[in-house]
Amino acid sequence: MKKITIAIDGFSSTGKSTIAKQLADWLEYIYVDTGAMYRAVTLYAMRHGFISEASFDSDKLIAALPNITLSFKKPDVFSKAEVYLNGENVEKEIRTLEVSTFVSPVATIPEVRRKLVEQQKEMGKGKGVVMDGRDIGTVVFPDAELKIFLNASAEERAKRRFNELIQRGDQVAFQDVLDNVKERDHIDSTREDSPLRKAKGAIEIDNSEMNLEDQFHIILQLAKDRI
Numbered sequence: 624m625k626k627i628t629i630a631i632d633g634f635s636s637t638g639k640s641t642i643a644k645q646l647a648d649w650l651e652y653i654y655v656d657t658g659a660m661y662r663a664v665t666l667y668a669m670r671h672g673f674i675s676e677a678s679f680d681s682d683k684l685i686a687a688l689p690n691i692t693l694s695f696k697k698p699d700v701f702s703k704a705e706v707y708l709n710g711e712n713v714e715k716e717i718r719t720l721e722v723s724t725f726v727s728p729v730a731t732i733p734e735v736r737r738k739l740v741e742q743q744k745e746m747g748k749g750k751g752v753v754m755d756g757r758d759i760g761t762v763v764f765p766d767a768e769l770k771i772f773l774n775a776s777a778e779e780r781a782k783r784r785f786n787e788l789i790q791r792g793d794q795v796a797f798q799d800v801l802d803n804v805k806e807r808d809h810i811d812s813t814r815e816d817s818p819l820r821k822a823k824g825a826i827e828i829d830n831s832e833m834n835l836e837d838q839f840h841i842i843l844q845l846a847k848d849r850i
């Protein structure tokens with residue numbers, strides 16, 4: 624069977640990673656969560672004091688980029704690959720609301736994007752890959768055989784993210800999660816370098832009122848039609 628590239632883009636908390644992982648498991652493809660890579664770089668910047676509530680020293684982060692190595696490893700065959708920052712598993716740390724607050728400003732830096740896009744292209748060069756993010760169909764794999772653009776209302780997305788954080792045991796207020804979702808939407812779609820856009824040829828799916836199973840079957844069929 625022919626192997627293809629599947630690009631899934633969309634606003635934050637549209638359920639991209641859940642669908643992408645299910646699809647990759649079903650097709651026996653590699654799954655790459657590119658948001659995790661931007662989050663890991665952000666965690667590095669926070670730990671080194673390059674970014675805080677008070678300031679963001681992007682020059683220091685750019686200078687430190689050669690010291691940042693990212694990799695993925697699956698804890699077992701059934702699980703999602705977890706992200707490693709310089710050999711340390713940071714999967715849990717990168718999912719906090721604090722990292723979510725700083726990640727979009729970090730992702731506006733062209734040097735950061737260039738480094739991560741290069742690694743993403745390398746990871747997907749053999750095809751047989753499902754990659755999710757904001758610029759996969761527009762920049763990383765503009766020739767992907769299947770491009771999906773997921774969307775849902777900001778309130779619905781914030782509700783999903785809030786429930787995830789509460790389930791993890793994080794103490795967060797719904798309004799803060801909603802504000803963060805809206806703030807990231809704004810920064811991600813208005814930045815100069817690789818703004819979040821529906822790619823040429825992408826199929827848009829609004830999943831505000833759709834359950835996971837229906838969504839999965841629609842996207843799986845679209846993939847099968849191209850294999």
Ligand code: C5P
Pocket residue numbers: 635636657658659661662726727728730755756757758759807811
């Ligand atoms: O997908 P996730 O919500 O984890 O992504 C976190 C942030 O990383 C996004 O809000 C966006 O600022 C950035 N990002 C990006 N390009 C990607 C993936 C994520 O700019 N391909």
